[in-house]
Amino acid sequence: MTRRGSVPDAAIRLEQQYLDGLYARVEELREETEAALAATNRAGADGADGPRGLVDRDAQASRLSERRANLDRAEHGLCFGRLDRRDGSATYIGRMGLRDADLNPLLVDWRAPVASDFYTATAASGTDVQRRRHIRTQGRTVVGVNDELLDLDRAPDNDLVGEGALMEALTAHRTGRMGEIVATLQGEQDEVIRADADGILVVQGGPGTGKTAVALHRAAYLLYTYPRIAEQGVLVVGPSPVFLAYIEQVLPSLGETQVVLATPDTLLPGTAVTRAESPDAARVKGDITMAGVLGSAVRARQEMPDGVDVTFAGDVLRVAGPVLVDAAERARRTGLAHNPARRVFAEGLWSHLTELVRDRDRQLLEDTEKGFEKELRSADAAIARQADQLPSAVEGGGTEVTGTAGEHEVTHVRRELEQDPIVAAVVDGLWPALTPEGLLEDLFGQVADRPELAPDLSAADRRALARASGAGWSAADVPLLDEAAELLGVDDTLADARLDARRREELRYAQRVLAASGVQGVSAEDLAQRFAERDSRSLAERASADRTWAYGHLIVDEAQELSPMQWRMLLRRVPSGSLTVVGDVHQTAAAAGTTSWDTLVAAHPRRRWRRVDLSVSYRTPQAVLDAAAPVLRALDPQAPAPVAAREGGEAPWRVASTPGTVTADVVDLARTEVAALDGGHLAVIAPAGRVTELGGALAAALGGTGVSFGVDPDLTAEVVVLTPEQAKGLEFDGVLVADVEEVASGPRGLGALYVAMTRPTTRLGMIHLGPVPDVLADLPLRSPAPGPDPTP
Numbered sequence: 001m002t003r004r005g006s007v008p009d010a011a012i013r014l015e016q017q018y019l020d021g022l023y024a025r026v027e028e029l030r031e032e033t034e035a036a037l038a039a040t041n042r043a044g045a046d047g048a049d050g051p052r053g054l055v056d057r058d059a060q061a062s063r064l065s066e067r068r069a070n071l072d073r074a075e076h077g078l079c080f081g082r083l084d085r086r087d088g089s090a091t092y093i094g095r096m097g098l099r100d101a102d103l104n105p106l107l108v109d110w111r112a113p114v115a116s117d118f119y120t121a122t123a124a125s126g127t128d129v130q131r132r133r134h135i136r137t138q139g140r141t142v143v144g145v146n147d148e149l150l151d152l153d154r155a156p157d158n159d160l161v162g163e164g165a166l167m168e169a170l171t172a173h174r175t176g177r178m179g180e181i182v183a184t185l186q187g188e189q190d191e192v193i194r195a196d197a198d199g200i201l202v203v204q205g206g207p208g209t210g211k212t213a214v215a216l217h218r219a220a221y222l223l224y225t226y227p228r229i230a231e232q233g234v235l236v237v238g239p240s241p242v243f244l245a246y247i248e249q250v251l252p253s254l255g256e257t258q259v260v261l262a263t264p265d266t267l268l269p270g271t272a273v274t275r276a277e278s279p280d281a282a283r284v285k286g287d288i289t290m291a292g293v294l295g296s297a298v299r300a301r302q303e304m305p306d307g308v309d310v311t312f313a314g315d316v317l318r319v320a321g322p323v324l325v326d327a328a329e330r331a332r333r334t335g336l337a338h339n340p341a342r343r344v345f346a347e348g349l350w351s352h353l354t355e356l357v358r359d360r361d362r363q364l365l366e367d368t369e370k371g372f373e374k375e376l377r378s379a380d381a382a383i384a385r386q387a388d389q390l391p392s393a394v395e396g397g398g399t400e401v402t403g404t405a406g407e408h409e410v411t412h413v414r415r416e417l418e419q420d421p422i423v424a425a426v427v428d429g430l431w432p433a434l435t436p437e438g439l440l441e442d443l444f445g446q447v448a449d450r451p452e453l454a455p456d457l458s459a460a461d462r463r464a465l466a467r468a469s470g471a472g473w474s475a476a477d478v479p480l481l482d483e484a485a486e487l488l489g490v491d492d493t494l495a496d497a498r499l500d501a502r503r504r505e506e507l508r509y510a511q512r513v514l515a516a517s518g519v520q521g522v523s524a525e526d527l528a529q530r531f532a533e534r535d536s537r538s539l540a541e542r543a544s545a546d547r548t549w550a551y552g553h554l555i556v557d558e559a560q561e562l563s564p565m566q567w568r569m570l571l572r573r574v575p576s577g578s579l580t581v582v583g584d585v586h587q588t589a590a591a592a593g594t595t596s597w598d599t600l601v602a603a604h605p606r607r608r609w610r611r612v613d614l615s616v617s618y619r620t621p622q623a624v625l626d627a628a629a630p631v632l633r634a635l636d637p638q639a640p641a642p643v644a645a646r647e648g649g650e651a652p653w654r655v656a657s658t659p660g661t662v663t664a665d666v667v668d669l670a671r672t673e674v675a676a677l678d679g680g681h682l683a684v685i686a687p688a689g690r691v692t693e694l695g696g697a698l699a700a701a702l703g704g705t706g707v708s709f710g711v712d713p714d715l716t717a718e719v720v721v722l723t724p725e726q727a728k729g730l731e732f733d734g735v736l737v738a739d740v741e742e743v744a745s746g747p748r749g750l751g752a753l754y755v756a757m758t759r760p761t762t763r764l765g766m767i768h769l770g771p772v773p774d775v776l777a778d779l780p781l782r783s784p785a786p787g788p789d790p791t792p
């Protein structure tokens with residue numbers, strides 16, 4: 001059993017001493033690093049080692065700078081735990097590993113295997129851990145310790161690990177930015193974080209069960225544990241830019257930078273989303289049927305006519321239909337995408353045309369021979385007739401002319417065909433070079449009137465796809481553009497030509513550098529290669545600029561919102577198939593999102609899936625979860641409700657307002673809530689159509705700088721006005737949900753309402769505009785105008 005108790009000041013003094021020792025070691029390492037950095041910079045400055053030395057120096061300097069940045073992180077929460085084992089040994093756990101000059105461990109990184117006991121050991125788990133101590137620090141000062149003794153034989157009161165430190169973390173005011181939770185991770189969370197990297201791990205959990213926190217800590221763990229993943233980087237996909245702003249500090253604070261954060265609609269470099277989509281169009285575009293529609297659209301561009309006439313060197317050459325079909329088949333059989341396969345098709349055509357030209361030339365030659373021999377024969381006959389009149393000078397039976405096109409002539413013809421603009425135009429017509437944008441523009445422009453382009457879609461669905469050319473792209477278009485980019489591929493001949501040109505340029509530059517520096521012993525080719533390898537962009541920058549970057553691991557948050565087409569796009573980003581997918585199928589609000597993980601698993605049967613469920617909600621107190629329970633039941637009567645880590649809490653309430661007074665009522669209620677939250681953050685969650693009016697009224701009433709709303713709201717503002725979509729994944733001290741009826745309208749409205757109601761850590765108020773909605777019937781009614789400001 002676990003016994004929690006107060007700890008004497010002596011323990012604080014003891015831990016302070018140990019912490020002082022750790023910081024002394026940090027200072028030593030810092031000095032060593034600074035000295036090494038200065039020496040590296042000095043060594044390169046005189047250029048004595050030549051260009052190769054310069055390149056190596058840069059690499060060394062960047063490694064040392066990284067080490068220095070890592071040591072800088074030591075200022076916050078360097079050491080937060082201690083494990084005492086039965087053999088009398090103690091292990092200190094912290095945010096980084098430290099060793100003394102003799103390489104003895106002083107501090108163990110929280111991700112190291114030996115640190116796992118700190119999060120998972122219980123009296124029942126049979127470990128040799130006797131005591132777990134949470135050490136709370138402010139800067140370099142120990143401000144408290146909480147002990148748990150694990151060797152008693154009483155039954156546990158609950159499963160929470162380090163309850164004191166945990167409760168302190170959970171009840172602290174929110175800042176508008178998510179923080180790391182390494183000091184208070186719980187056992188079930190630790191298991192998810194350290195789970196094997198292979199295959200797809202689905203983490204299902206109700207609101208506030210720590211899915212996002214766990215997913216981000218798992219990214220840090222995987223980067224630390226698997227060099228392959230660190231080399232390729234981790235992609236973290238979240239639902240909105242607001243959400244990414246909310247979580248962006250977590251991984252850097254854990255010392256990890258090999259991470260790209262993205263929303264699904266930013267995964268196609270060079271494509272900007274400028275258009276909103278109707279829910280109907282979003283649903284159709286997200287459906288898996290679109291993969292087939294796009295595949296057929298590309299295939300249709302490879303259909304061959306019955307034959308084609310090619311004018312070359314003044315002659316018309318007829319290429320028969322079966323020859324074209326055969327060339328197209330060969331191109332497809334290579335398995336290449338459409339654009340690279342175009343070269344194979346063109347080669348088939350060029351070969352055939354070369355044959356035709358050779359046949360034509362041979363025919364010409366034969367005709368010429370025949371004509372010439374005829375001429376010669378008649379000349380011979382004439383000569384014979386006159387033979388007796390001539391001296392016997394001409395002997396023999398006539399003259400023979402022979403000859404075929406030589407190899408060099410064939411090569412010449414072939415080259416001419418490859419370069420002939422008329423032939424190129426014919427190839428283009430038969431197997432056109434296509435862009436993803438062009439393919440989609442054509443499809444959307446024609447599909448409404450041409451059922452054969454999408455035989456599996458209803459007429460209404462085809463109409464939903466129709467749009468004017470040049471109308472810009474929506475978030476739902478991005479996976480389609482990505483699918484098209486995959487089907488079309490890039491014509492390597494163009495890419496190779498560009499690469500060759502760049503290599504030549506790099507070689508010229510290297511030659512100039514060598515000539516100017518007078519350095520011997522390094523070839524220009526070698527130096528150019530080193531320049532090419534020295535891409536000064538960070539891994540994250542290189543990865544996010546490259547559509548085909550193969551990430552080592554993919555983390556998908558709020559994964560229930562993704563459409564099947566978005567899944568296809570994401571899975572392409574991780575050829576290794578190593579994914580962590582976190583979400584809650586009861587919070588689905590997107591039209592094309594999923595409400596069952598089974599559907600997702602069934603759609604990708606060849607992948608290895610595992611599922612873990614998280615059950616404890618760390619965000620909301622039980623009172624808020626109880627208020628949201630009827631909504632969860634309406635969504636899915638079978639759904640297990642999460643259990644709150646914190647019992648009780650402020651009772652949520654409702655206010656009956658009207659369409660005419662709702663803005664004024666929200667302003668009054670917000671004023672009261674801001675006072676009650678005493679420095680905490682309040683979110684007003686409202687339908688998109690009300691955000692601007694509410695935001696403006698609140699800014700006017702409460703003071704402009706403390707209120708934020710719009711496309712990119714400042715989450716650190718005292719009051720933030722958001723749509724339910726924007727509020728996804730976020731949390732605030734207090735929440736007011738305005739116009740409940742409108743939030744809950746639409747096919748996935750209850751999911752949106754469930755999201756909105758489960759954002760607060762402390763206080764929740766619901767404002768409805770008509771008769772009380774069924775799902776709020778149990779909440780106590782409060783007056784819209786709660787009276788004068790209660791603050792003193």
Ligand SMILES: Nc1ncnc2c1ncn2[C@@H]1O[C@H](COP(=O)(O)OP(=O)(O)OP(=O)(O)O)[C@@H](O)[C@H]1O
Nearest residue numbers: 181184185186207208209210211212213618619729
């Ligand atoms: N072990 C922990 N120690 C301290 N805080 C924790 C712990 N686990 C979760 N939290 C906190 O609980 C809150 C909710 O976590 P998180 O946002 O990860 O939940 P979620 O499951 O993603 O929620 P939702 O589905 O509603 O988006 C966060 O403030 C997080 O820091």
